[in-house]
Amino acid sequence: PELSKEEYYEAFLEGLKWLGIEWDVLDYASDHLEKFYEYAERLIKEGKAYVCSCKSSEIRRNRRLMKECKCRKNTTKENLELWEKMFSVLREGEASLRLKISMTHKNAAMRDPTIMRIVEHSHPRTGNKYRVWPTYDFATALMDVWEGVTHRIRSKEFEMRKELQQFIQKCFGFKSPFITEIARFNLEGVPSSGRKIREMIKKGELLGWDDPRLTTLIALRRRGFVPEAIREFLISTGVSKAESVLTWDMLESFNRKVIDPKCNRYFCVLNPVKIRIKGAREIKETQVKLHPDFPERGERRIPIDLDEIYIEREDLKKLRGKVVRLIGLFNVKLDKEANFVGDEIVKEMPKIHWVSKNNVRVRILMPNGKIREGIAEPEVKKLEVDEKIQFVRVGFCRLDRKEPELFFYFTHK
Template sequence: VKWDKLIYKSDRLEIFYEFAEMLIKKNLAYVCECDAETLRKNRKEGIECEHRKQSIEENLKKWKAMLAGKYKEGEAVLRLKTDMKHPNPAFRDRVLLRIVEREHPRVRKKYRVWPMLEFSWAVDDLMLGITHILRGKDLVMEDMVEEFIWNKLGVKQKPKFIHYGLLSIQEAKLSKTEARKAIEKGEYSGWDDPRTWSLQSLRRRGIQAEAIRKFILNLGLSLSDVTIPAEILYAENRKLIDPLANRYFAVLEPVKISVRNAPEVKEAEAPLHPDFRERGCRKIPVNLGKIWVERDDFEKLKGKEVGLINLFTVKLDKEAEFVSEEIRFEDPKIQWVSEPNVKIKIVMPDGRMEEGIAEPEVKNLKEDDLIQLVRIGFARVDRVKDGIVLYFAHK
């Protein structure tokens, strides 16, 4: 995303205060000293509290007291005068600004009265010349508050709201609130933990920005809630990274075999990419007494003729029997790793850490390289110092 200008709300507090005072002077807002429970009860029952009838002068005095630190957090809020008999209790005299005493990460303790989202939006969307607002349909109440404020201030040319439904991905929990809680508890390593499904985490897995863009554009804007499989996103990403990703062998649950009666061979040769032969080949060392294959492959194919990709065909067993230097089209084909090899770790989308071994050429990879582990899937190289760590993208 290329934005025109970067703006921090914390730099605009004085502007929000000006608008708040404007609403007070128009008798459209008042300082309420009700505790949170009383406020909720009155709103639910449609009861006006005693503070609603305060004069403009009294509200201005209390407002300045809020700014001056004469109220503690929870002792006073500035509320918008809507309609305490409105059919939707949530719309009744909404809170516009409240006192927050904890330190802000940017402005520290310079300010202690902070706007609610819908009030800051109402001001910013107006002052920054916003023409169209893209917003989830779950925030229609916030739209109502914005429009109410604009109407009361006599705004003629208002931004247009465009709403969309909730997007859910079957394999993911798309909840920023839940992710934040997990991060704060130490359950997730941070926002780039793959379980958050944040943009940072997708980038770390090797999901390309263009793939996300195409994925969203293909869905379009709809008021309907949509649940789709992650494979639709992965398919877009696969189109982009498949031509870029060189191929390598790795085994995550190694089962050691040896091969008897095979011709003497010290290394196998395999293309870095089957569709781009001009990139060259990689040399894979071979020790016929020490070859590792995936446990799942071994258990399913034991006793059958199997092609060790780019090597030869064997009858699979702990002591495998050499069959042919040719690998027949109809035979199952599996990846393998011999000796020497390198240890790797792969962080999976569900946060699990898989460990395995890979062909030694992998140690020459660089951070951010995109690769395909043959028959396992695509991954991004996250770290190469002190051990190779990959983040799994998808199959």
């Protein structure tokens, strides 16, 4: 309960829907607490479980030393009395129900594991109705059986828990489902552990579960990745027990293939410097294709003031004195006072993006968690929230919100 939040439930279900995954039945382990109590009490009455009053530090120490504690010798009557007190007078940390297996077992997970414990935290679904909760192993072992699970695929970090969960199922005469453990894939430099991510969010090192540096579904979705690309990426990695570290480039390449044909193009200058253009014919606006490969989508109109053209400061620095193409406009010899030199499109000529008057202020959250500001052509004001576009020579972006200003998440180049 202490780690459960309503937002986690919602995010998990929303992520599955977004990926196109449908389920037949939606069930929550927290809806079966009374049934867990019934099964736990059966174990006590059969002498297969006992209530332990040792502190958690002592339990860990005894497991490490393979040493039994005095609680293991409780009578069934004593255990049932203590079990009842776990629901009333005993406090969190004062007692837990442990399965009686063997404290000398070679698998540490089998050394009298805790299966029920007191948790004095409110639960998002049940509130404060319950205070005794099953551990992961006890809950998983029984829920699999109750739900009729026949095959389970999970990451191999739970490999050592397999023996314990099958032991629990055997205690009640249940047939265990077939379990396959596979390696989780990790993206280079990206934390994937829920515990570690929670700690980083708490410390302020991450913006939240949708931080653009993460690979959570909510983060990928907000950045502008699409389900089709994620599915293809996962299929391409295959299923294996061997650990593998993948790169953002691999995921981005799959996403680029999907979104590139769909994303209309716009201009945005992130580090603007103003130039003037001399010698050109008087022009009030130009029309540029929304997508160079799909002319049927139409064009966007960009207003022009030849005394107020903004380009990237880096372009001016690198290309000063050279003839360049202002994309969708004409050619100039680049300088703070640029000279018009013609309209002919030359393949080898450097091509740069630009904006002019009536530009729009935008902010872009980058993958490193930092925000870049820039100015974009006015047509971007027509975009809808969640729309994905490409800022020419900048990269693909997703519009996250329009108020109080246009705010984008950078997807990738």
